[in-house]
Amino acid sequence: MKALITGATSGIGEAIAVNLHELGYELVITGRREERLAKLVDRLEGHRVSSHTLDVTDDVAISEVVAAAGEVDVLVNNAGGALGLASAQEAQLSDWLTMIATNITGLTVLTHALLPQMVRRGSGIIINLGSVAGEFPYPGGNVYGATKAYVRQFSLNLKADLAGTGVRVTDIEPGMVGDTEFSLVRFNHDADRAASVYDNMTALKPADIADLVRYIVTLPSHVNINTVSLMPVDQGFGPFNVARQS
Numbered sequence: 001m002k003a004l005i006t007g008a009t010s011g012i013g014e015a016i017a018v019n020l021h022e023l024g025y026e027l028v029i030t031g032r033r034e035e036r037l038a039k040l041v042d043r044l045e046g047h048r049v050s051s052h053t054l055d056v057t058d059d060v061a062i063s064e065v066v067a068a069a070g071e072v073d074v075l076v077n078n079a080g081g082a083l084g085l086a087s088a089q090e091a092q093l094s095d096w097l098t099m100i101a102t103n104i105t106g107l108t109v110l111t112h113a114l115l116p117q118m119v120r121r122g123s124g125i126i127i128n129l130g131s132v133a134g135e136f137p138y139p140g141g142n143v144y145g146a147t148k149a150y151v152r153q154f155s156l157n158l159k160a161d162l163a164g165t166g167v168r169v170t171d172i173e174p175g176m177v178g179d180t181e182f183s184l185v186r187f188n189h190d191a192d193r194a195a196s197v198y199d200n201m202t203a204l205k206p207a208d209i210a211d212l213v214r215y216i217v218t219l220p221s222h223v224n225i226n227t228v229s230l231m232p233v234d235q236g237f238g239p240f241n242v243a244r245q246s
């Protein structure tokens with residue numbers, strides 16, 4: 001069995017790679033940072049793992065990686081993230097476009113490239129990393145949340161089309177996951193601001209998401225988990241905000 005994972009260079013993607021490797025999967029690990037990929041290959045002792053530097057916003061690179069990967073049983077569309085937490089009226093357009101290109105277009109192009117072989121074989125699992133931000137709005141979540149809403153609905157619509165093909169699709173929608181670079185990237189590598197997000201609370205760990213992936217891929221082939229929403233016990237939902245006249 002072979003798994004292709006995007007964004008395996010840190011956080012959730014790296015944990016999923018380690019977990020699937022333990023489960024006996026041959027891995028195709030990808031990400032933009034070559035040195036991180038090399039480190040993970042070392043950690044896995046180079047055993048049943050190939051790595052490819054891949055920016056998921058590069059369509060040509062995606063088709064090259066897909067051609068090199070061969071038959072893929074599990075696709076984990078994990079690469080992505082949030083850029084900034086500014087309100088819509090103050091956000092950088094370039095941040096919005098990067099999130100759309102990565103979280104939406106990259107995931108879509110890679111899925112489109114791998115679907116035919118899965119359907120031909122009559123088996124395969126696509127696991128997408130959505131977010132609770134795709135369902136619940138919060139101030140500053142604007143385009144990030146919208147990209148994850150796309151991931152949620154795309155996953156469900158894939159499921160609709162793939163019924164009867166043997167191909168399974170799951171959208172995993174986590175709340176706050178610590179020990180990742182998510183907040184570091186969101187806050188433009190401001191380490192203090194990133195760390196403060198997880199102050200005095202216990203966030204989910206990448207291993208929690210990886211355990212969920214392990215569960216999903218070891219289910220009997222007639223079972224499809226459509227959507228999984230999970231949060232730290234310490235996280236909840238915000239109240240509606242009300243702009244009051246003074």
Ligand SMILES: NC(=O)c1ccc[n+]([C@@H]2O[C@H](COP(=O)([O-])OP(=O)(O)OC[C@H]3O[C@@H](n4cnc5c(N)ncnc54)[C@H](OP(=O)(O)O)[C@@H]3O)[C@@H](O)[C@H]2O)c1
Nearest residue numbers: 007009010011012031032033055056079080177180181182
């Ligand atoms: N952490 C959370 O609280 C949380 C909650 C809900 C959902 N998620 C989602 O979980 C996924 C993983 O995030 P994480 O928390 O593990 O954050 P992370 O540690 O920052 O990991 C993000 C990964 O995505 C890769 N990536 C980013 N842009 C890319 C691009 N253009 N091409 C290829 N790879 C790219 C990064 O690798 P390179 O930089 O090496 O390319 C990195 O491996 C994301 O989709 C995120 O939206 C995270």
